Amino acid sequence: MPYTKRQDGRAFDETREIEAKVGVIKRADGSAYFRIGKTVAYAAVYGPRDLYPKFLQNPTEGVLRCNYNMMPFSGSGERVRPGANRRAKEISLVTEKALTPVVDLKQFPNAVVDVFIELPQTDAGSRCAGICAASMALADAGITMKDLVGAVSVGRVDDKIVVDLDYSEESYEGGPVADIPTAYIPTMDKFSLLQMDGRISKEQLTEALEMAKKACTRIVEEQRKALKAKFDIDVSNEGGDSDGQ
Amino acid sequence: MGELKLENKSIVVPGEEIATGMDYIPGSGTYRLGEGIRANRLGLLSVTGRAVKVIPLSGKYIPKKGDLIICRVIDILMTGWRLDTNSAYSAVLPLRDATTEFIQKGADLTKWFKIGDYLSAKIVNVTSQFLVDITTKGPGLRKLEGGRIIKVNPSKVPRIIGKQGSMVSLIKEQTGCRIVVGQNGLIWLQGDPKDELIAVETIRKIERESHIQGLTDRVKAFLEEKKKEMTGE
CATH class of the missing domain: 3.30.1370.10 (K Homology domain, type 1)
Structure with a gap:
């Protein structure tokens, strides 16, 4: 059966519903929440702060350290088993590499910026959601960065090129599937994450990446809106000490 | 022609375009990309004449020479104290910058400052690698007791x-x-x-x-x- 319509009724170049918030973790230096469809990511940034053990310190520039973690109860349990494993370690590493091009680490030699990404609920596209949350959290923490990073997965399901695959599409059995998580930096017009599961032709890949650029640019817009929304507060004297930092 | 894209005093986000053209000059918190100016941190836009800068609204403290800071004693060294400055870098208070009193060689330094004490101090010097020297000699610089x-x-x-x-x-x-x-x-x-x-x-x-x-x-x-x-x- 050909793939003519997406299972949740989206257009082929449409992402799932996005919700973004900033400043959700009070004690962190910066934090963010990013939800795309049923995938939920929280990111907390601590630092720049002391880095130990000392041999990890870099005297020429700071270190960016990311940690990706699926919470034990996340996911459907069908494919990925949550927890600290080789997969989580790899994703932590690619997240670091996806964010490094935008952050300016020269300002704090010997120090570290820690990014913790936690996923309470996953439905495919979790590394992309994690990167989106992390980039907002870094901006919220006041880290100098050239741009925000938008991330989304693209790919093909059967003969259709689609944006933002959910789990039902990733595990589609009626034809070949390719899942390509990407992270994109709009101002530099560069991809900082590009991985793939499956097969795709050269032409299809080019087309998919063009769609990824558009989707990521839209995601970055959402991120900006969320960052600004944090400062839209009520200044009347009533209701005194609410939250906020 | 240069043009300001955003209003003065608005909130800007990293990567956001602030101005186009070469008429405006990028200050702190901004950078030039091609012909335009973009923000590189989250903050409040401030335009004075042709200079554009972003006043940060968040971020950790970075030690700067001449700043008055409040810090906590975290360790006692051979010839001074190590203090936590609420930043990524700790500071050192050498004996000669701590007090005008004469301190005998090998004296017990806890007589002056103990671990956990809070001091108001001034930063004397910061190196490129953020080794921080501070002093408690000066008006208003002292151990903070009570409160x-x-x-x-x-x-x-x-x-x-x-x-x-x-x-x-x-x-x-x-x-x-x-x-x-x-x-x-x-x-x-x-x-x-x-x-x-x-x-x-x-x-x-x-x-x-x-x-x-x-x-x-x-x-x-x-x-x-x-x-x-x-x-x-």
Whole structure:
């Protein structure tokens, strides 16, 4: 059966519903929440702060350290088993590499910026959601960065090129599937994450990446809106000490 | 022709385009990309003449020469003390910058400052690798005894102090507390516990609303209201 319509009724170049918030973790230096469809990511940034053990310190520039973690109860349990494993370690590493091009680490030699990404609920596209949350959290923490990073997965399901695959599409059995998580930096017009599961032709890949650029640019817009929304507060004297930092 | 894309005093986000063309000059918190200027941190846009900069609204403290900071003794060294500065880098207070007294070789340094003590100190020097030297010799520099310490966002400290210390004087006047504001985001307050609480609340309010116009008037009204509440009870 050909793939003519997406299972949740989206257009082929449409992402799932996005919700973004900033400043959700009070004690962190910066934090963010990013939800795309049923995938939920929280990111907390601590630092720049002391880095130990000392041999990890870099005297020429700071270190960016990311940690990706699926919470034990996340996911459907069908494919990925949550927890600290080789997969989580790899994703932590690619997240670091996806964010490094935008952050300016020269300002704090010997120090570290820690990014913790936690996923309470996953439905495919979790590394992309994690990167989106992390980039907002870094901006919220006041880290100098050239741009925000938008991330989304693209790919093909059967003969259709689609944006933002959910789990039902990733595990589609009626034809070949390719899942390509990407992270994109709009101002530099560069991809900082590009991985793939499956097969795709050269032409299809080019087309998919063009769609990824558009989707990521839209995601970055959402991120900006969320960052600004944090400062839209009520200044009347009533209701005194609410939250906020 | 250069053109400003955003209004002065608006919130900007990393990567956002602030101005186009070569007429504007990028200051701190901004960078030039091609013909335009973009923000490279989250903050408040400030345009003065042709210069464009972004005033940060968040971020950790970075030690700077000449700053008055509040720090905590975390270790005692052979010839001085190591202090936590509420930043990524610790500071060293050498003996000769600590006191004018003569200190015998091998003397017990806890006689002056113990681990856990809070000091108000001035940064003497910062190296490129952020080795920080501080002094407690100078007016107002001392061990802070009694009172309470609160932590605030270091980028809000200028607003808490106000122009020529106007804001902090206002709080001091209204609450009768003694207050020392450290550039590193630590604030020491001492006074009647009730007054201390009001002062803390006021500082939290400033921290929350510092980016919105008319802050001083709001703070004044807030303090007066609180005072009325207290005398009414």
